[in-house]
Amino acid sequence: MSREFRRAMPLLPISMVMGLTELTARQIRYYEEHELIEPARSEGNRRMFSLDDVDALLEIRELLDQGINMAGIKKVFDMRKRNDVRSYDAIAISDAELRAILREEMQQAQSMQKTSLRQGDLSRFFQVKSE
Amino acid sequence: MSREFRRAMPLLPISMVMGLTELTARQIRYYEEHELIEPARSEGNRRMFSLDDVDALLEIRELLDQGINMAGIKKVFDMRKRNDVRSYDAIAISDAELRAILREEMQQAQSMQKTSLRQGDLSRFFQVKSE
């Protein structure tokens, strides 16, 4: 089983993803609604996330912290996707789109305190047997 | 975050572990009862499994398929644990214990069809968007 495959395997319930990303369920579902992620579903219709999904969510959080809005993030993700296909030339981002993104980014860049990704503190996922 | 740490991180709900290991919930809980695994618990008391737990369960399944009983598996796990500490000499397995294990293994070795670990078929974890 390849590493890529493993990272794409949907195994985590939303509660764990919330913990890993420090996003609320509402936010995660909202980003799905906007097609930034597309978690799999269990038989009973529960969202199951892959590590790739978690990565994407972490990046969304980062970009949001930088003041970029949904539209901008969508564009960034689209660019990334096309880059992965190794066709830099195919990036068809119009001048207007680019300006819109940059404008927003500059406008809001300083209006946000970068609450940087708190790496440690994964202890909340563990429950040490007391006693 | 180290690889070992990641493998020890409890992220998976029991349903996913059931799928990955092809064990029933009853079996998984029973093995926990016998301290072969010790999954973490969520706030709401749900078992959360790590990849290490999954590995252990796969091995349990394998050993059971070989006709080894709980006691034998416990011993095997204990041996493994001590080996990890690099003290082969410290393996204090009595002659009686060893004989008991081997006897059982030989007696039942052929009484079981090795339903070998079906690697493929992870598709059951995915739900392709129909439509």
Added chain:
DNA sequence: AGGATATGTTATAATTCCTTACATAATATT
């Protein structure tokens, strides 16, 4: 035969998650 083992099954309660709808503060548009 009788006891132990490993697992199935069932019942009941608690937890988690889903969707939908409405609320709201911040931001963008006109």
Added chain:
DNA sequence: AATATTATGTAAGGAATTATAACATATCCT
């Protein structure tokens, strides 16, 4: 400035998942 949009909070009600506990049972052991 007034209005619309965005991103998120919150609440309701229902469905899915999991928990524990108890009893059932087939197989194996003595």
